[in-house]
Amino acid sequence: MSKKDAILQVATKLFSEKGFKETRMSELSKMTGAAEGTIFYHFKNKEEIFLAILEHFKGDIVKEFQQYIAERNFGTGLEMMEGAISFYLHLASAMEDRFLLLHRHDAYELARVNPVCREQLETIYNCFLDIFEQAILLGQQDGSIAPMPARKTALILFSMVDGLVRFNTYDLYDAGALYNELIEACRRMLKTPQS
Amino acid sequence: MSKKDAILQVATKLFSEKGFKETRMSELSKMTGAAEGTIFYHFKNKEEIFLAILEHFKGDIVKEFQQYIAERNFGTGLEMMEGAISFYLHLASAMEDRFLLLHRHDAYELARVNPVCREQLETIYNCFLDIFEQAILLGQQDGSIAPMPARKTALILFSMVDGLVRFNTYDLYDAGALYNELIEACRRMLKTPQS
DNA sequence: TGAATTCAAGTGAGCGCTCAGTCGATACTC
DNA sequence: GAGTATCGACTGAGCGCTCACTTGAATTCA
Structure with missing residues (x-):
């Protein structure tokens, strides 16, 4: 693996676990084996590393969904x-x-001042929302899902699923054990009354 | 208002908007009109300010719910x-x-190493979860809510509501316009089929 | 050989926190 | 009531350190 790829890979891990500001270039240097100067040779500054990670992420998400x-x-x-x-x-x-x-919050704070970042975040979220919305629209055609605003319901469902994933990472509750209840709740919320 | 109260009030605003690490003592000093030395006279260190804020928050939440x-x-x-x-x-x-x-993430990272912080977070979240759970249990007694695991459903509902609040602050979607759909979704998810 | 890459040793701005000391109010002494 | 002592609240210059980024030389590669 090239030094540049190693930097991106390690930075992804560090930015995720410790946050953008709390990640030290010195630590990134030590963990990749690349000198600090090398990092700044490949990336103009720390923020550009973050943006590169987000761009790769967007690409991977879009590909996975297709x-x-x-x-x-x-x-x-x-x-x-x-x-x-x-x-x-x-x-x-x-x-x-x-x-x-x-x-x-790193990405959202950057998105406020950086249109490229904002666009990438929106693309990522729209991947999820679109597929939720399509499912609802399909279900309303085939009768498995009751009439309700598709996009709005998609957003509510997404915030429910994403909220659980978030709780899980916070270690406050064992949200991972709620998969079955999640699917059940979703089904009750959507299905047509008589079915 | 005493200097100490002013420090707490401004720190709450700054920690919320910029994050704990990104808030500078110099800025806190300037915005309160208190010298930096004064801040450290009232609080042992920056972290203690954070904990004091959380403690007040916990107290207020508990009071509001009671x-x-x-x-x-x-x-x-x-x-x-x-x-x-x-x-x-x-x-x-x-x-x-x-x-x-x-x-x-500040509070949750602190909670990993500070039991007092963890306890306060759990108290805050349990206020919300308890009232959601009580509503479900009551609804199952009076027949307005279908049989389902009360605590687990409460957690799912809470992550749905909280997720929407979070989306709102991120400015990506206008989640504030979803109140009616949120209530409707909740009702469909909970109510007994025939009613 | 020259361009691309890597390196280690800086550099300087900015940060949390310390500390010696000021200030004004209160309590005590004679 | 004048002088003295004590105290809590407050100050801000500055210390020690961290950290993103620079620099210029060394190494590798085409």
Whole structure:
């Protein structure tokens, strides 16, 4: 692996675990084996490392979702929604460090002053919201999901799932043990009354 | 107002908006009109200011909830749940800066090494979770809420409501416009099928 | 050989916190 | 009541240190 890739990989881990400001360039240097000068040769400054990480993350998320949508075929919209939630939880586990990054304030504070950062964050979130929304719309066509505003409900469902992932990382409650209840709650919230 | 109170008030605002580490004692000094030495006369160090803020917050939250529970009397458990969500959103608005503090990582990182901090966080969250759980249990007695694990459902509902508040502060989506949908989603999730 | 990459040793701005000391109010002494 | 002592509240210059970033030489590569 090139020095540049090593820097990105280690920085991702450090930014996630300790936060952007609390990550020291000296530590990044020590853990990668690259001298501090080398880091600044590849990246103009610390913030550019952060942006590079976010850009890679966006690319990976978009790719994962395209692949997921391409290879699945759901019977009903309700089933598609359950699949989407499972997929989100799967990604949050497979890309644990980068999801942790999304739960820190660093990215959102940068997004306030940096349009590129803001755009990348919106792309990432829209991947999730779009697939939730599509599931609801499909479900309303096939009758498995009751009439309700699709986008708004997608946002509510997403904040529910994402909130649980966040609680899990805070170690206050064992939110990981709530998977079954989560799916059940979602089903009760969406399904048409008589079915 | 005493200098000490002024320090606490301004520190709450700064810690919420900028984060603990990113808040400078020099800025706190300038905004309060107290010399830096004065701050360290009243508080042993920066961390102690943070803990004092959290302790006040805990006290206020507990008081608010005791008062809320004492003066309300709900017809059904489902109505009580809707009231509890409204109350949470009301508090999140009335104590905006301190709720923002809860959405930063500072407190949770401190909680990992400081038992007092952890205890205060748990007390705060249990206030919310307890009232959600009580509403569910009441609703299951009076028939307005379907059978489901009360505590687990309370946690899911809380992460949904709290997740929306968090999205709002991030300025990515206008989650504030979702109040009606939130209540509707909650009602569909909880109510007994035939009612 | 010259361009790209890597390196270690800085540099200086900024930070949390200390400390010697000021100030004004209160209590005590004669 | 004048003088003295004590105290809590407050001050701000400055110390020791950290840390993002620079520099210029060394090394590697094409």
